[in-house]
Amino acid sequence: ISPVPPYSREQPIFTTRAHVFQIDPSTKKNWVPASKQAVTVSYFYDSTRNSYRIISVDGAKVIINSTITPNMTFTKTSQKFGQWADSRANTVFGLGFPSEQQLTKFAEKFQEVKEAAKLARDRSQEKIETSSNHSQESGRETPSSTRASSVNGTDDEKASHGGPAEAHLKSENDKLKIALAQSSTNVKKWETELQTLRESNARLTTALQESAASIEHWKKQFSACKEENDQLRSKIEELEEQCSEINKEKERNAQLSRRLQELETELQDKELELEELRKQGEIIPQLMSECESVSQQLQAAEKKNKDLEEKVRTLRTEVEESKHRQTNLKTELKNFLDVLDGKIDELHDFRQGLSKLGVDN
Numbered sequence: 304i305s306p307v308p309p310y311s312r313e314q315p316i317f318t319t320r321a322h323v324f325q326i327d328p329s330t331k332k333n334w335v336p337a338s339k340q341a342v343t344v345s346y347f348y349d350s351t352r353n354s355y356r357i358i359s360v361d362g363a364k365v366i367i368n369s370t371i372t373p374n375m376t377f378t379k380t381s382q383k384f385g386q387w388a389d390s391r392a393n394t395v396f397g398l399g400f401p402s403e404q405q406l407t408k409f410a411e412k413f414q415e416v417k418e419a420a421k422l423a424r425d426r427s428q429e430k431i432e433t434s435s436n437h438s439q440e441s442g443r444e445t446p447s448s449t450r451a452s453s454v455n456g457t458d459d460e461k462a463s464h465g466g467p468a469e470a471h472l473k474s475e476n477d478k479l480k481i482a483l484a485q486s487s488t489n490v491k492k493w494e495t496e497l498q499t500l501r502e503s504n505a506r507l508t509t510a511l512q513e514s515a516a517s518i519e520h521w522k523k524q525f526s527a528c529k530e531e532n533d534q535l536r537s538k539i540e541e542l543e544e545q546c547s548e549i550n551k552e553k554e555r556n557a558q559l560s561r562r563l564q565e566l567e568t569e570l571q572d573k574e575l576e577l578e579e580l581r582k583q584g585e586i587i588p589q590l591m592s593e594c595e596s597v598s599q600q601l602q603a604a605e606k607k608n609k610d611l612e613e614k615v616r617t618l619r620t621e622v623e624e625s626k627h628r629q630t631n632l633k634t635e636l637k638n639f640l641d642v643l644d645g646k647i648d649e650l651h652d653f654r655q656g657l658s659k660l661g662v663d664n
Contacts, residue, residue, distance in 0.1 A: 314497055320343055344358075344398060354370060355370070384398070532650065559622055573608055
């Protein structure tokens, strides 16, 4: 809503928005932008002076202050651009509208205001002429009557002069009454429009305050999400370190697996050797003396075999424990990645909300 200038007697009668331009004073050809964006352009009516003006304010700067006279002409130079010359301001104003319909409404209002200004000028001139005639007739009344009385000796001449003047005054009075009634109707209409503009301004102010509060709320939400995102990044770095340790553990498990295979191969070899010794003990009874030696070797081998089996069981236990730890780490990593995906989705939805809010503003 256009800010109403500090003229208590003036009331806005039409308001629109447009980009304002002025003709370059040096070249008189190029247009110079008077506003960086579309601003409010309003028609104002001064009931005291019975005059019309076009006023536009950009912030604290008045960029249009043009009094409309009957000699002005508003020209459409394109579908969305129009201009008029103001001799008092010694410039040419140009307005760029968002649509052809708004340009047409502005041009129609310009023509309407121009006709009203012309009518106001004509009435003012008629009042001046009437006042002048009355003063002249008052000044000539006594000499004329005296002259008529001295010449004719009757009042017929005075009667002949008084009749047309009274008819003229009555006609002027009727015109003034009609104009006053029309002016009162226009004032009521303009008061209604002003009240509508004020209510609209109040609604827009409330909406702007709500929007500012919403933006502040979203800023806080964004800050909280940013902090949470930083925490998640730190957690990801920790998990990456844990993953590195898991890879190292995998390498150790692979080494243990290879060592286990080697021990199993060695155990198989020892079992084959033990089997051959048993066969030799069964086939050659005469080698009983050697059998004792073989038995001792066998006992040693069995003991070594038990030691190897014990080592194998220990290694298998370590492998199982390592696999169990690896499984737990994978589970924790998967849970964390699921939580991270959820947080990223929430952050994405939040970002879309912020983008939608910027566009609405």
